[in-house]
Amino acid sequence: MSGRALPERAVAALRDAFAGEVATRLPGMQSAAAEVLTTGAVSAARTLVSHAHTLASSAAVLGEAMASRYARHCEELLVVALASCGTDVVPRDVAVGAAEDVEAVSMLLAPWLVA
């Protein structure tokens, strides 16, 4: 399948938008992950899911495959846990796994913060 190339200007705008999204979402992801890790709070886990979901999709569009993969893994891990834990705290092993994913996403997307 071949496609007509996206205009350079559109790609540049897309990169700018992604840089803005990383600047907004990544700190939110990090603080939510820290809260889930320390308290297991379900509300923080939901916030983390939202950030991870958005970044996973956006990173895929920008070709940040590994970051997308880690963000999606973080999201899936928490979605499954939230479905089973209800309003209780997030299990410790899930919180640790999610925090590791967030750390990986942070490293991989760090260049976008200074772009």
Place this chain on the structure above:
Amino acid sequence: MAEPVSTPREPVPLLLVDDSPVQRRFLRAALENSPEFSVIGEARNGREAVAMVERLRPGAVLMDLDLPIMNGIEAIERIMARCPTPIVVYSAFVEGENSTNAIDALAAGAVDVVAKPEWGEGGQLDAYAEELRRRMRVASRVRVITHPRGRLRTTSPGLSRVPSHVVRADVADAPAPVATVLPPIADARHPGTVQLVAIGASTGGPQALATLLGCFPADFRPAVLVVQHMAEGFVPGLVSWLDQICALPVVMGGTGRRLSPGTVTVAPSGLNLLVRDHLRVVCEPAPERQFHVPGIDASFESVADAVGAEAIGVVLTGMGRDGAAGLKAMRDRGAITIGQDEATCAVYGMPQAAWAVGAVEHQLPLPAIGPAILEMLRAQP
């Protein structure tokens, strides 16, 4: 390489719905890279989407499912209830084990579902964008109807009256149907036992299938085969969803299995499901040139060979012409054949093609098809 740019039509006005500015920018760039489309609005959540559809009246909507304030499914239902518009869902969670999301979206009234680009596709964005344009091109030509889910709730099991059916006036050259009103169907010239009801559907099919299969009671005797055009990975979700809402058990077909009486078997994606003697099933790869897989023609032609007159064939809503030749083969072998009418089709493509080749014996509105089949079965000895 330059492509032909002459487009006689006005660009299709589109509304994009996604909470991510990155996704919205990507979608805008991808779609406006063709003169066929013009993005006239962007909504960040489901509530904005509903309001903007009412205000801007776009020709089609491309919408994420996971939205803040109002989620995508609720937004689709509201749009289809108030201001029916072709909606294509664009979501990360519509494949594999998440395919129930896709089916929920289709049941709510979306006409198509596209998975967001996954990792590894980043380098192929241009090709992805081309595919997105193709899907939006098809979707923008779909004629949608008001809130299929609402209609479904009121029409499925409780149907007691069969409305008279509509015969298209603009296909005068097509062979006339045998019956023009419903009562003669009950006087069917098929005294033999109907072993199998074979149903083919494409765009708009899941809702139509829910309506039709919802009419069949738990003691329905014939086997039922469903061939629904669907992308790889979505069929398990369709099977699971239909199983929840139908009185009959719904299963996925596979080689070596049989089509069982009183059971709905759905053709798997990526293969043609062929019916052999004694309703045995063989699933095999489609010929390279076959556009839709699973193919309705392939299944129906095998049904014609294996079951002959002891079958009922139904072609429901869908784009293209798959099913026409197969239904004709069934009719030629003496099976009863039914085509969904234009008024109740999301897309009057496949049923029209079937009608045009003389494959359709009875053209009926969707809510009348199930009761008509029950009536035919009651008329059996």
